[in-house]
Amino acid sequence: MKIAITGKGGVGKTTLAAGFANLFAKRGFKVYAVDADPDISLGTTLGATEEALKAQPPLVEMRDLIKERTGAQGGFFVLNPKVDDVLDKYSIDMGNIKLLRMGAYKNAGSSCYCPENAFLNAIVNSLLLDKQDVVILDFGAGIEHLTRGTARGVDLMLIVTEPTKVSVDTVKVIQKLSAEMEISNVKVVGNKVRTEKEKSFLTESFAPEDFLGILHYNEELWEKSMMDDPRGMEDVLVDSVSSLFDGIIDEGGEIKKG
Numbered sequence: 001m002k003i004a005i006t007g008k009g010g011v012g013k014t015t016l017a018a019g020f021a022n023l024f025a026k027r028g029f030k031v032y033a034v035d036a037d038p039d040i041s042l043g044t045t046l047g048a049t050e051e052a053l054k055a056q057p058p059l060v061e062m063r064d065l066i067k068e069r070t071g072a073q074g075g076f077f078v079l080n081p082k083v084d085d086v087l088d089k090y091s092i093d094m095g096n097i098k099l100l101r102m103g104a105y106k107n108a109g110s111s112c113y114c115p116e117n118a119f120l121n122a123i124v125n126s127l128l129l130d131k132q133d134v135v136i137l138d139f140g141a142g143i144e145h146l147t148r149g150t151a152r153g154v155d156l157m158l159i160v161t162e163p164t165k166v167s168v169d170t171v172k173v174i175q176k177l178s179a180e181m182e183i184s185n186v187k188v189v190g191n192k193v194r195t196e197k198e199k200s201f202l203t204e205s206f207a208p209e210d211f212l213g214i215l216h217y218n219e220e221l222w223e224k225s226m227m228d229d230p231r232g233m234e235d236v237l238v239d240s241v242s243s244l245f246d247g248i249i250d251e252g253g254e255i256k257k258g
Helices: 013-026 042-046 050-055 063-070 115-130 165-180 196-203 219-224 234-252
Strands: 002-007 031-036 092-094 097-101 134-139 156-161 186-193 211-216
Touching: 002 013, 002 165, 013 031, 013 042, 013 097, 013 134, 013 156, 013 186, 013 234, 031 042, 031 115, 042 050, 042 097, 063 115, 115 134, 156 165, 165 186, 186 196, 196 211, 211 234
Parallel strands: 002 134, 002 156, 031 097, 031 134, 156 186, 186 211
Antiparallel strands: 092 097
16 A cells, blocks of 8 residues: 655654554554655654664665666756665664654756656656555645656545644645645545634645544643653554554555555
8 A cells, every 4th residue: 555645744654653653563564664754753753763863864865866767968868767775774663663754855846857866756656656565755835746657556645734834735736736746535634723713724624535634632642742762652652643554544545454
């Protein structure tokens, strides 16, 4: 099952991605947790150590590797470089979870064609079209990492929103982009909801069939996110998103252990 998670910055995409990665891993699935957000904070949320994160920089910053795989020189480079071994060789092993730190596209949202973007495109292609494992992609506030070709590999696109007009407007932009890329299964998740008024605002902003569910504001999760040592967040993460898990399985169809 391949799940892409996106939405406006600060709405809780990374928390949701980490929670789902832990849930699938606890049920015996091998999970690729992919940090494709400019903030690259998924590793910290999952509980990776500072030493492990420093030892494995984001792939987009690995210039020698990108040059080697794309053959970049004199303005020419390979558009579909070989990357099948990169997924395991340059990921952080966390038991059933493999954390892959991609980083952001160069000049994301522009028409930039460069070795870095070609390399990241190839990574996404390999994850979505070749891997049989669970893949959780934590995107930024857009879907620049997807092309029409890779979009067909997405089983479920989740757009996270908090109860604000700006956040809801961002969702609608991403919904439009997703439709243009023919991603058929796109759902909205409301997050950080505190009151019935906020819940009503979100449910009234979208068609019922587009809405997957609501996650209420979690004080314990907020408190743990301020700690220097992120370990110990796993159970809180799992508890915070478990209410959506059955819906995720239903939306993605039957999945089997890899």
